[in-house]
Amino acid sequence: MLCDKCHSREATITLTTVMGEQTKEIHLCGECARSAGWGKVMQPEFLARILSALFGGMVAEPEQEDEATEEGPFSKIVCPTCHTRYYDFVQNSMFGCPDCYSTFSVLIGNNIRELQGHEVHTGKKPKYVHDPSRKSVQTAKSAEGGEPSVEEIQKQLYRELFGNDPDPAKSEEEGAQESLEIYESRLKEALREEDYEAAAKYRDLIRDLKKRSGKE
Amino acid sequence: MEKWYRIEGKDQDVVVASRVRLSRNIDGRKFPCTLSKEEADQLGKEIEGSLAGLTTITNHKYRTCHLDKMTDTERMTWAERSIINKSLANSERPVSLLVSDDDSISIILNGYDHLRFQVTAPGNNLNAAWSMADKLDDFLNEKYDYAFDERYGYLTSFPTNVGTALKAYMILHLPYLSSHRKFQGLVSQMGRFGLSVKGAIGFEEESCGSLFVVYNQTTLGQTEQETLEKITKISSQLIAQERSLRQQNHELHGDEDRDRAYKTYGILKYARKLSLETAVDYLSVLRTAAFEGEIALENPNRIYEMMITCLPHHMRLRAGADADDSTIETLRAEYVRKNLPELIAGSE
Ligand SMILES: [Zn+2]
Ligand SMILES: [Zn+2]
Numbered sequence: 420m421l422c423d424k425c426h427s428r429e430a431t432i433t434l435t436t437v438m439g440e441q442t443k444e445i446h447l448c449g450e451c452a453r454s455a456g457w458g459k460v461m462q463p464e465f466l467a468r469i470l471s472a473l474f475g476g477m478v479a480e481p482e483q484e485d486e487a488t489e490e491g492p493f494s495k496i497v498c499p500t501c502h503t504r505y506y507d508f509v510q511n512s513m514f515g516c517p518d519c520y521s522t523f524s525v526l527i528g529n530n531i532r533e534l535q536g537h538e539v540h541t542g543k544k545p546k547y548v549h550d551p552s553r554k555s556v557q558t559a560k561s562a563e564g565g566e567p568s569v570e571e572i573q574k575q576l577y578r579e580l581f582g583n584d585p586d587p588a589k590s591e592e593e594g595a596q597e598s599l600e601i602y603e604s605r606l607k608e609a610l611r612e613e614d615y616e617a618a619a620k621y622r623d624l625i626r627d628l629k630k631r632s633g634k635e
Numbered sequence: 636m637e638k639w640y641r642i643e644g645k646d647q648d649v650v651v652a653s654r655v656r657l658s659r660n661i662d663g664r665k666f667p668c669t670l671s672k673e674e675a676d677q678l679g680k681e682i683e684g685s686l687a688g689l690t691t692i693t694n695h696k697y698r699t700c701h702l703d704k705m706t707d708t709e710r711m712t713w714a715e716r717s718i719i720n721k722s723l724a725n726s727e728r729p730v731s732l733l734v735s736d737d738d739s740i741s742i743i744l745n746g747y748d749h750l751r752f753q754v755t756a757p758g759n760n761l762n763a764a765w766s767m768a769d770k771l772d773d774f775l776n777e778k779y780d781y782a783f784d785e786r787y788g789y790l791t792s793f794p795t796n797v798g799t800a801l802k803a804y805m806i807l808h809l810p811y812l813s814s815h816r817k818f819q820g821l822v823s824q825m826g827r828f829g830l831s832v833k834g835a836i837g838f839e840e841e842s843c844g845s846l847f848v849v850y851n852q853t854t855l856g857q858t859e860q861e862t863l864e865k866i867t868k869i870s871s872q873l874i875a876q877e878r879s880l881r882q883q884n885h886e887l888h889g890d891e892d893r894d895r896a897y898k899t900y901g902i903l904k905y906a907r908k909l910s911l912e913t914a915v916d917y918l919s920v921l922r923t924a925a926f927e928g929e930i931a932l933e934n935p936n937r938i939y940e941m942m943i944t945c946l947p948h949h950m951r952l953r954a955g956a957d958a959d960d961s962t963i964e965t966l967r968a969e970y971v972r973k974n975l976p977e978l979i980a981g982s983e
Binding site for chain 2 (some may be wrong): 536
């Protein structure tokens with residue numbers, strides 16, 4: 420799918436927004452998303468501003484405060500292929516299609532590293548690749564030196580805005596939210612494995628974390 | 636074809652089996668959970684239709700079944716055999732299951748991932764299980780491009796499985812070690828290696844029979860060989876500790892052990908009602924005694940199969956949906972009586 424702004428590059432980012440009864444999807448290439456300030460999408464009010472900056476009157480101010488806080492700002496990011504929202508992922512610890520990995524890579528990179536203890540695959544690779552054009556969407560693109568990956572855009576913007584790399588500068592609240600997501604993933608994994616002792620351990624950790632963040 | 640659990644394996648006094656599971660998804664397709672029922676049905680049929688060469692490649696014949704056409708009890712028996720997990724057994728999605736004639740290879744189509752295949756080898760032999768899984772992997776890959784990313788490896792519906800998407804399991808029988816005060820500490824140390832230990836069989840959340848599984852929790856950033864070696868290495872330490880505790884115990888209480896082994900045999904051989912716990916725990920005692928040489932039994936490695944068959948849903952399947960608990964206990968005792976390995980003549 421081509422970018423809605425420049426109509427020339429392939430869109431890699433989809434933003435979904437609700438206007439009354441209607442759902443509007445906006446597809447952007449990395450370049451246009453970057454010039455629109457993609458990194459600020461973290462905050463819902465910025466999303467609205469970006470959308471109206473891009474499309475003028477087409478997009479009304481869609482957010483309702485309470486809904487936005489309940490689902491979190493990232494819930495507006497939706498996988499273009501399977502329509503899984505980031506919010507769904509947080510609920511189920513589960514992706515809907517292979518493209519979810521590139522769609523949400525900005526948001527889940529830390530979680531995967533935290534969950535797995537590593538971030539790069541080192542094992543077997545598929546022996547047969549019949550259609551090389553589809554293989555490894557994300558890295559192929561950034562390796563070509565063309566369009567930057569979503570993650571690179573995110574990092575660059577973060578640097579521009581805050582003058583440092585996103586990783587260590589996490590607020591306590593963000594950190595707690597991330598741990599919560601990781602424990603939820605582990606809990607669900609333990610239940611699927613029928614590893615009840617591990618499940619009990621993660622349930623305790625989740626309860627403690629919720630209790631702590633509730634008090635503060 | 637002889638079932639895998641009736642074949643002798645390496646270190647079988649402690650190691651029941653080695654198991655490897657791989658998850659794969661077809662590129663350009665939504666994962667099964669986001670497919671509509673029609674799409675899932677279609678994909679399931681398509682994959683099933685493309686598996687014609689499976690028998691040649693693996694040297695086994697397969698039976699195919701469809702989870703959505705089974706009763707709840709039937710599905711749960713597959714969960715008790717660790718062929719599918721309980722959450723899949725509780726779902727009614729159109730999942731297909733192919734199982735080899737010796738029960739050692741199973742392929743799940745449209746479970747949580749498009750393809751999930753599992754290979755079990757008797758005894759301590761993760762490499763044998765892996766090399767069959769690897770072969771199966773290439774066979775399927777020849778037909779379908781996989782969802783694969785240079786960074787995240789094989790893409791799976793759960794990010795807890797990305798990377799190699801390999802889970803390896805070593806099923807251990809640890810009656811002495813698990814009742815030792817050190818055991819809980821050992822188990823909680825496993826996390827440091829990215830491994831975990833869980834009960835292998837049981838009912839609801841209670842495990843029984845002193846059977847445990849060592850398996851890997853993480854799948855990214857380590858090769859398949861590294862994962863297998865780590866589990867084999869940690870397991871070999873558990874095996875050594877179990878044997879040494881058994882040896883110590885034998886030196887101290889040899890006579891009592893022999894007495895207990897024969898009493899246990901007598902109960903299993905003649906009881907008219909057996910609860911799950913009694914059956915499984917007594918079978919566990921008998922298995923240990925047989926491998927210790929306290930009692931001489933034909934085919935003691937078949938006891939594992941009996942422990943599985945004693946589980947509630949297996950018994951429910953035999954007894955029928957309306958059977959009450961008492962009927963099931965009678966049926967369990969009858970099953971154990973008929974299938975208990977014979978004493979080797981002249982050994983008493
Ligand atoms: Zn553009
Ligand atoms: Zn998706």
